[in-house]
Amino acid sequence: MMMDALYAAYPTAWINHGMRSADGTRWWDRYDEPAPQRNVHNRPPAEWAHYFDPLVVAAQKARNAYRNRYDGVHGHRDVVYRYGEPMEAEAREHAHAFHEPVDALGPDPQADDLYGGIRVVLPPGLHRIVHDSSRGAAERAGLLLDHLGHGSLPPGAAWNVTEHGALEDLAHEEVFGTAARQPATHLTFRIRPLPGRQLPPHDVKATWVRFVDSPGIEVELAGMSWRSPRRAWLTHTAVFDPPVDAAIAPKYPADASPQYRARYSEIGDLLPGQTARRTGNPSPFAGREAEILALADRVRQGVGRRAADRPGTALGQQAPADHPVHPQHQHPQQHTPRIR
Known part of the structure; x- marks a missing residue:
């Protein structure tokens, strides 16, 4: 039921059954596969190699073939193509049955999480x-x-x-x-x-x-x-x-x-003197200490020069105004237009 449900849930996907145990070998011999044409063990690598590692699948197939022989079962050998033959020979043998090779675009380590x-x-x-x-x-x-x-x-x-x-x-x-x-x-x-x-x-x-x-x-x-x-x-x-x-x-x-x-050490620990670091955005002031000090010094010198141009004014104090401000200029009267 689980295998039938898997095939039904993914009606277009390649399926790799992997390597079977002793009990799995005997069960597989009795199992009627719903869509053997989608089992990667039954198809040339050019069709599914963008999704599974061909060498791993070949090792699984070899192990399954050994279990079939050891337990004396057939294991659908007529569907699983050519145990033990080189992949190139298998590809030539099945070239007439090749589908369009899958063009799957995998992850890019420089762009993807x-x-x-x-x-x-x-x-x-x-x-x-x-x-x-x-x-x-x-x-x-x-x-x-x-x-x-x-x-x-x-x-x-x-x-x-x-x-x-x-x-x-x-x-x-x-x-x-x-x-x-x-x-x-x-x-x-x-x-x-x-x-x-x-x-x-x-x-x-x-x-x-x-x-x-x-x-x-x-x-x-x-x-x-x-x-x-x-x-x-x-x-x-x-x-x-x-x-x-x-x-x-x-x-x-x-x-x-x-x-x-x-x-790091050989076992991946931080070496003495090394500490865990965060990789957040750096401070906009980091590495600019000399530039900031020079700017502050120029500002102080500018304030000093302006104060020297006004005798009797201490550094940091505002120079007196040249002309007194009339009170009426400080609080101009508000004139409300008369309604006619």
Whole structure:
């Protein structure tokens, strides 16, 4: 019912069923797929590669093929095209059936807000504080960031165009993860656009971008959100205004850029002497101290010269008027026209 509902709810979308477990393999063998032509495992990569990573899909298909053989089931092999063949051969084989290749415009890191996330198991005391709704969200987000390190934003994350997409990635990781189950907090970061930055190589898809072998990328962290492990419908959100300086961690510590090493340790903590910084609009007076002092000095000199031109006038006092003002000029009479 869930799979039928998925196909019905998204009648034109590509669908990737991913990698199946042992129970999933036996279930899949009995399942009658409503629209197998929209299953990416059944179509050439040129049709759907703007939405999914072909190498990941190929690995999923290979794993599913192994499970089919291991469990002795058919698994709709006649629909899933050519297990194990090179993609180029598959493309040539199915060239006659190609649809118009998808022309999806993915996110631009230099123009779009991006959302990435990690699953983190927090110490018990910090876990209680972070999920305590009676405390301010900004305070709890600050504690989280200090615990993780300002330079520890996830280097391998797929940075999505929506927060929901980032949280979906984390949920998918948890479902298919093989590590021992512990109550992990799903945490997302919102980074602002990176205009004018020299970005490392990155892989762009329709709704996400992934930085390849990141050397440590300085970003403006504009907000954080996290979900309760026990109550996934409860999301805590903190907005940083102005944003906080942070960094996407290097993929490999040895490849960290000099700028990253100058500010962060290998585990992403701020180095001694480095402090968290806000990236709001700078003060209009910052860096202009000498200019302001020179202007004030010119003003004082001008006042002094004008006072010297009027003998007997102390600096800062108004010189007496040359002619007395007649009282009638101070309070002119108001004449009301007579009604005739």
